Amino acid sequence: MKKVIKYVIIDILRNKIMLGYTLFLLILSMSIFSLEDNAAKGLLGLLNIILIIVPLVSLIFSTIYVYNSAEFIELLVSQPLQRKTIWMSLFSGLASSMMLAFLAGAGVPVLIYQADATGLMMILIGELLSVIFVSVALLAAVKTRDKAKGIGAAILLWLYFSLLFDGFILFLLFQFSDYPIEKIMVGVSMLNPIDLGRILILLKMDISAMMGYTGAIFKDFFGTGTGMSLSFLVLVAWVILPLTLSVRNFKRKDL
Amino acid sequence: MIIATNVSKKFGSLQALNNLSVTCTKGECIALIGPNGSGKTTFIKTILGMVVCDSGFITFNGNNINNNWQYRSGIGYMPQIGRYPENMTIGQVLDMMKDIRKTSAILPYDEDLIGSFNLNNLLNKRMRTLSGGTKQKVSAALAFMFNPDVLILDEPTAGLDPVSSEILKEKILLEKSKGKLILISSHILSELDDLVTQVIYMQEGTLCFHKTIEQLQADTGERKLAKAIAQVMQQ
Numbered sequence: 001m002k003k004v005i006k007y008v009i010i011d012i013l014r015n016k017i018m019l020g021y022t023l024f025l026l027i028l029s030m031s032i033f034s035l036e037d038n039a040a041k042g043l044l045g046l047l048n049i050i051l052i053i054v055p056l057v058s059l060i061f062s063t064i065y066v067y068n069s070a071e072f073i074e075l076l077v078s079q080p081l082q083r084k085t086i087w088m089s090l091f092s093g094l095a096s097s098m099m100l101a102f103l104a105g106a107g108v109p110v111l112i113y114q115a116d117a118t119g120l121m122m123i124l125i126g127e128l129l130s131v132i133f134v135s136v137a138l139l140a141a142v143k144t145r146d147k148a149k150g151i152g153a154a155i156l157l158w159l160y161f162s163l164l165f166d167g168f169i170l171f172l173l174f175q176f177s178d179y180p181i182e183k184i185m186v187g188v189s190m191l192n193p194i195d196l197g198r199i200l201i202l203l204k205m206d207i208s209a210m211m212g213y214t215g216a217i218f219k220d221f222f223g224t225g226t227g228m229s230l231s232f233l234v235l236v237a238w239v240i241l242p243l244t245l246s247v248r249n250f251k252r253k254d255l
Numbered sequence: 256m257i258i259a260t261n262v263s264k265k266f267g268s269l270q271a272l273n274n275l276s277v278t279c280t281k282g283e284c285i286a287l288i289g290p291n292g293s294g295k296t297t298f299i300k301t302i303l304g305m306v307v308c309d310s311g312f313i314t315f316n317g318n319n320i321n322n323n324w325q326y327r328s329g330i331g332y333m334p335q336i337g338r339y340p341e342n343m344t345i346g347q348v349l350d351m352m353k354d355i356r357k358t359s360a361i362l363p364y365d366e367d368l369i370g371s372f373n374l375n376n377l378l379n380k381r382m383r384t385l386s387g388g389t390k391q392k393v394s395a396a397l398a399f400m401f402n403p404d405v406l407i408l409d410e411p412t413a414g415l416d417p418v419s420s421e422i423l424k425e426k427i428l429l430e431k432s433k434g435k436l437i438l439i440s441s442h443i444l445s446e447l448d449d450l451v452t453q454v455i456y457m458q459e460g461t462l463c464f465h466k467t468i469e470q471l472q473a474d475t476g477e478r479k480l481a482k483a484i485a486q487v488m489q490q
Contacts (some may be wrong), residue, residue: 011342034325078332082324254307255306
């Protein structure tokens with residue numbers, strides 16, 4: 001497995017996009033931190049951009065990468081290698097390069113300007129989101145044979161996670177505003193890793209007071225040790241679930 | 256050595272393989288013949304596990320190939336259209352395959368074909384810049400490199416120039432004399448004449464016959480494979 005990962009990583013590193021992504025994150029976070037005189041405010045600004053950019057790049061790059069490696073995958077499948085090994089190596093290579101790019105691009109500036117619990121939480125969430133969306137991208141890519149369809153599905157998934165889901169939440173809130181649905185909202189937020197990440201970081205920033213009554217409920221749940229560990233478990237499940245599904249699909253795929 | 260039992264495969268509504276049962280034994284050189292779209296390549300891909308069959312099963316040396324992968328270390332496969340990572344050079348692809356298939360059991364690599372195809376001079380060329388014929392040469396070199404017991408060649412000489420296809424034929428004859436099982440699918444029947452010992456004829460995913468070459472000659476009264484098959488197809 002190590003051998004295949006090695007070739008995947010060499011191939012990704014040769015790709016200039018990864019370098020561009022790292023530089024982009026670096027320039028972005030450096031400029032945000034130097035524009036704001038208050039580092040905590042800078043972190044908030046960075047948070048909103050990262051929650052949009054990281055899933056987008058992770059999802060689209062991974063999907064296109066899988067389609068472009070079709071030849072590589074085909075070559076490996078006819079060799080004495082387990083299909084699971086090939087797929088997991090692809091995942092590990094993609095995930096580790098996405099994580100490395102995020103760490104170098106956004107992690108380092110955050111550590112320089114705001115190396116406290118909030119900053120660390122943000123790095124952790126960013127890393128987790130990178131991996132989660134690699135895993136989602138692999139599922140989208142294995143499900144569809146057609147390249148254009150697969151990339152379209154990846155873009156739609158990103159739209160869903162970053163825009164449509166929030167619209168759906170708002171709709172729920174307005175429709176059922178007469179009912180006590182705050183507790184249900186905690187459960188619903190688990191359905192979207194981006195929202196979950198946002199809530200976890202915002203609570204660390206201690207500005208949950210601005211989120212009103214719902215914020216208080218969130219604080220009650222996510223502020224506690226069990227709530228925190230449960231939400232991290234959910235985030236990890238967001239990695240494992242799509243990945244296992246995609247492995248199962250890949251094992252039965254005709255090449 | 257390779258036994259396929261009632262193998263069926265559907266691609267959508269197309270029945271690519273229909274209840275195919277074949278037994279291939281060691282030391283034979285078997286020609287897979289049939290019109291375009293008769294399921295030859297699909298059959299080869301199911302043996303390699305690249306296509307998963309809907310029903311039926313295939314055993315390799317007595318082991319079911321389903322969920323098994325080690326058996327592929329005994330197979331050298333030359334695809335019909337070799338597809339390789341485009342950004343890698345020939346040298347990198349060869350090194351990668353050696354790296355992946357490296358086990359202590361493999362005897363020194365069989366690099367005859369790399370020498371006789373003059374691939375050594377092209378090691379720094381990227382795969383996307385190669386002509387179809389050169390890609391075929393790389394595929395052939397890779398198939399023979401690890402001294403496999405079984406060679407599966409899918410239209411090996413399509414796209415090769417006359418000199419190179421002669422070199423490849425010599426190599427196949429040499430491996431045949433070592434008692435390996437060789438499966439060749441081809442449309443150029445005149446080339447198969449002095450190679451094959453058995454013929455599998457397929458049509459629309461079903462097996463029409465599996466005979467030794469002597470029996471085919473006796474049945475049709477023709478010496479040449481091309482004429483014998485032509486006679487079968489007209490019936």
